[in-house]
Amino acid sequence: GxxxxxxxxxxxxxxxxxxxxxxxxxxxxxxxxxxxxxxxxxxxxxxxxxxxxxxxxxxxxxxxxxxxxxxxxxxxxxxxxxxxxxxxxxxxxxxxxxxxxxxxxxxxxxxxxxPGITAASGCATYAGIPLTHRDHAHSVSFVTAHGRDGLLDLDWEHLIRPDQTLAIYMGLSSLPALVEAFARRGVDRSMPVAVIEKGTRPGQRIVTGTLGDIAGKVEAEGLGSPAMIIVGTVVTLRDKLDWGGGVE
Amino acid sequence: GxxxxxxxxxxxxxxxxxxxxxxxxxxxxxxxxxxxxxxxxxxxxxxxxxxxxxxxxxxxxxxxxxxxxxxxxxxxxxxxxxxxxxxxxxxxxxxxxxxxxxxxxxxxxxxxxxPGITAASGCATYAGIPLTHRDHAHSVSFVTAHGRDGLLDLDWEHLIRPDQTLAIYMGLSSLPALVEAFARRGVDRSMPVAVIEKGTRPGQRIVTGTLGDIAGKVEAEGLGSPAMIIVGTVVTLRDKLDWGGGVE
The missing domain is CATH 3.40.1010.10 (Tetrapyrrole methylase, N-terminal domain)
Structure with missing residues (x-):
C-alpha cells in the first residue's frame, strides 16, 4: 500500500x-x-x-x-x-x-x-528578549529578507514601528543593505537591534546595538549564519532579562 | 538556599x-x-x-x-x-x-x-494553512486585539496587506468590531479569513470565509474561546492542504 x-x-x-x-x-x-x-x-x-x-x-x-x-x-x-x-x-x-x-x-x-518552535521564538527566548511586552510591543512580525530575486522590496517603514517587534530570518548577509533601506525610509537610527548567531545551539553568540551601529558591530565580531535579527525596543529588556540561555 | x-x-x-x-x-x-x-x-x-x-x-x-x-x-x-x-x-x-x-x-x-509552540503556529498547522508561502505571504504578523483599555487602535491597514498573513490572538469577541475597523480602513471584503476554535485540542472547529461574511458564519456556528483568527490569502490553501489535523 x-x-x-x-x-x-x-x-x-x-x-x-x-x-x-x-x-x-x-x-x-x-x-x-x-x-x-x-x-x-x-x-x-x-x-x-x-x-x-x-x-x-x-x-x-x-x-x-x-x-x-x-x-x-x-x-x-x-x-x-x-x-x-x-x-x-x-x-x-x-x-x-x-x-x-x-x-x-x-x-x-x-x-x-x-509544528516546531520557530527560530524567532527560540532565539529571542534564549537571548532574554520577549517578542511582545505590554510596555514595548503589541505585535510581532516575522519576515524573510530574501525572495527568489534577492532582497525583498518590503514596506520596511510599516514593519519597523513603535509598539511592534520585527524578526528578520536569513537576513545577516543583507544586514548593511537592510540598515540602509531602513534609514532611507526614515527609521530612527537609535532603534535597538539584536543579532543572534546559532540561536539555541552550541556556540550561540548575541550582539546588540542600534540600527546605526549594528552592522559595524556584527562585522567586528565576525558573526555568521544562521542568524536571526530582532528589531524593536524589546531588545533593551535583555539588559534585565538575560538568564544565560544557550550558554553551555 | x-x-x-x-x-x-x-x-x-x-x-x-x-x-x-x-x-x-x-x-x-x-x-x-x-x-x-x-x-x-x-x-x-x-x-x-x-x-x-x-x-x-x-x-x-x-x-x-x-x-x-x-x-x-x-x-x-x-x-x-x-x-x-x-x-x-x-x-x-x-x-x-x-x-x-x-x-x-x-x-x-x-x-x-x-519557548513553546505559539498558538498561531499550532492552529495554522492543524488547519492546513501555511503562515508564509512563496505565492501568498513573505511575512506574518501576530497581534492581540486587546490592550489594557479594550480594542487596540492598531494600524490595521498596514497589518492586513497583500503578501502578508495576520494572526489575531484573543480576537473572537471583537470579531464584528475588527471586521468593521478593517472595512473602514479600506481592506477588501473578499480577503480570506479563518477562525479556529480550540486549535490542536479535542473539539477543534474551523470556520473559513471572507472579511465580508466571517462574523455571520462564526455566530451561526456558535464558535467560542479560545480562538485564533487568521487573515490572508494563505487561508485558501486549506482547500488543498487540509490533512485532518486535530480531528480525533
Missing part, C-alpha cells in the same frame, strides 16, 4: 526543544529527508536503521530543487515507505512546507504536519 | 506538542502556577506530588493580578522551592512572560525560560 509523509518541524536547533510528536515520527520513519541546518544532535534521534537523504540547501546553493524534493517524497511514499521530511524551525513559517506538500496533496499521498 | 523559577511554554494545547525541556521541568518542580487554558492532558504530566496553584485569568476576569503572581513566585523561590510557571503557547509571545519575570530579575531570583 501507499506510505505516508510526515512534515516535521525540528525547532530552532536545541534537541531539547523537539516535541514529543516530532520524536515519535522520527523513530517511526523508514527514510528521512533533511536540511543542512538539522544538527547531529537532532539527526541522531532518528531511527537507527532509517535511510538518510540530505536535501538541504545553503542560501543560493540549492542542493536539490523544491520540485525534486516533492517528487522524491511522492515516489518513496508510493513504494510504501513512511517518509520523514525534517525541517528546521516550523515547516509553515519560512519552511516552504506548504510548497512541498502541495504536490503530495495533488498526488493523493497521505501526510501530516508537525 | 534560594530556589529557581521555570517559565515554561506549554504550547497550543495538544500535550503531544510539549517539548522535552518542558516535560523535564514539569517533573522537577515542587510547585506549579498555571493558567486557565492549561488543559488536564498537560497538567496531568506535572510531578504527582507537586503543589498546584491556579492563577489563570479569563479575559477581563483576572483571578490574580500580574504583580501578585510575580510576588508569589519570589516568595516560593525564597523558600527554596523549584517553581514552575506554566503558560499556554509561548511565554514571550502574548504570554506576559517578560512582565512576570522582570520582578524575579529585580529580586535576584534565578530563572530560566522555555
Amino acid at each position: 501507499v506510505g505516508e509523509v510526515y512534515l516535521v518541524g525540528a525547532g530552532p536547533g536545541d534537541p531539547d526543544l523537539l516535541t514529543f510528536r516530532a520524536l515519535r515520527l522520527m523513530q517511526r520513519a523508514d527514510v528521512v529527508l533533511y536540511d543542512r541546518l538539522i544538527g547531529e544532535g537532532i539527526l541522531g534521534l532518528v531511527r537507527r536503521d532509517a535511510e538518510r537523504i540530505h536535501v538541504g540547501k545553503a542560501a543560493r546553493r540549492h542542493t536539490m530543487p523544491q520540485e525534486e524534493i516533492s517528487r522524491l517524497m511522492v515516489r518513496l511514499a508510493r513504494e510504501g515507505k513512511r517518509v520523514l521530511r525534517l525541517k528546521g524551525g516550523d515547516p509553515f513559517i519560512f519552511g516552504r512546507g506548504g510548497e512541498e506538500i502541495e504536490v503530495l496533496a495533488e498526488e493523493g499521498i497521505p501526510f501530516q504536519v508537525v | 534560594v530556589g529557581e523559577v521555570y517559565l515554561v511554554g506549554a504550547g497550543p494545547g495538544d500535550p503531544d506538542l510539549l517539548t522535552f525541556r518542558a516535560l523535564r521541568l514539569m517533573q522537577r518542580a515542587d510547585v506549579v502556577l498555571y493558567d486557565r487554558l492549561i488543559g488536564e492532558g498537560i497538567l496531568g504530566l506535572v510531578r504527582r506530588d507537586a503543589e498546584r496553584i491556579h492563577v489563570g485569568k479569563a479575559a477581563r476576569r483576572h483571578t490574580m493580578p500580574q504583580e501578585e503572581i510575580s510576588r508569589l513566585m519570589v516568595r516560593l523561590a525564597r523558600e527554596g522551592k523549584r517553581v514552575l510557571r506554566l503558560k499556554g503557547g509561548d511565554p514571550f509571545i502574548f504570554g506576559r512572560g517578560g512582565e512576570e519575570i522582570e520582578v524575579l530579575a529585580e529580586e535576584g531570583i534565578p530563572f530560566q525560560v522555555v
Whole structure:
C-alpha cells in the first residue's frame, strides 16, 4: 500500500526543544529527508536503521530543487515507505512546507504536519528578549529578507514601528543593505537591534546595538549564519532579562 | 538556599506538542502556577506530588493580578522551592512572560525560560494553512486585539496587506468590531479569513470565509474561546492542504 509523509518541524536547533510528536515520527520513519541546518544532535534521534537523504540547501546553493524534493517524497511514499521530511524551525513559517506538500496533496499521498518552535521564538527566548511586552510591543512580525530575486522590496517603514517587534530570518548577509533601506525610509537610527548567531545551539553568540551601529558591530565580531535579527525596543529588556540561555 | 523559577511554554494545547525541556521541568518542580487554558492532558504530566496553584485569568476576569503572581513566585523561590510557571503557547509571545519575570530579575531570583509552540503556529498547522508561502505571504504578523483599555487602535491597514498573513490572538469577541475597523480602513471584503476554535485540542472547529461574511458564519456556528483568527490569502490553501489535523 501507499506510505505516508510526515512534515516535521525540528525547532530552532536545541534537541531539547523537539516535541514529543516530532520524536515519535522520527523513530517511526523508514527514510528521512533533511536540511543542512538539522544538527547531529537532532539527526541522531532518528531511527537507527532509517535511510538518510540530505536535501538541504545553503542560501543560493540549492542542493536539490523544491520540485525534486516533492517528487522524491511522492515516489518513496508510493513504494510504501513512511517518509520523514525534517525541517528546521516550523515547516509553515519560512519552511516552504506548504510548497512541498502541495504536490503530495495533488498526488493523493497521505501526510501530516508537525509544528516546531520557530527560530524567532527560540532565539529571542534564549537571548532574554520577549517578542511582545505590554510596555514595548503589541505585535510581532516575522519576515524573510530574501525572495527568489534577492532582497525583498518590503514596506520596511510599516514593519519597523513603535509598539511592534520585527524578526528578520536569513537576513545577516543583507544586514548593511537592510540598515540602509531602513534609514532611507526614515527609521530612527537609535532603534535597538539584536543579532543572534546559532540561536539555541552550541556556540550561540548575541550582539546588540542600534540600527546605526549594528552592522559595524556584527562585522567586528565576525558573526555568521544562521542568524536571526530582532528589531524593536524589546531588545533593551535583555539588559534585565538575560538568564544565560544557550550558554553551555 | 534560594530556589529557581521555570517559565515554561506549554504550547497550543495538544500535550503531544510539549517539548522535552518542558516535560523535564514539569517533573522537577515542587510547585506549579498555571493558567486557565492549561488543559488536564498537560497538567496531568506535572510531578504527582507537586503543589498546584491556579492563577489563570479569563479575559477581563483576572483571578490574580500580574504583580501578585510575580510576588508569589519570589516568595516560593525564597523558600527554596523549584517553581514552575506554566503558560499556554509561548511565554514571550502574548504570554506576559517578560512582565512576570522582570520582578524575579529585580529580586535576584534565578530563572530560566522555555519557548513553546505559539498558538498561531499550532492552529495554522492543524488547519492546513501555511503562515508564509512563496505565492501568498513573505511575512506574518501576530497581534492581540486587546490592550489594557479594550480594542487596540492598531494600524490595521498596514497589518492586513497583500503578501502578508495576520494572526489575531484573543480576537473572537471583537470579531464584528475588527471586521468593521478593517472595512473602514479600506481592506477588501473578499480577503480570506479563518477562525479556529480550540486549535490542536479535542473539539477543534474551523470556520473559513471572507472579511465580508466571517462574523455571520462564526455566530451561526456558535464558535467560542479560545480562538485564533487568521487573515490572508494563505487561508485558501486549506482547500488543498487540509490533512485532518486535530480531528480525533
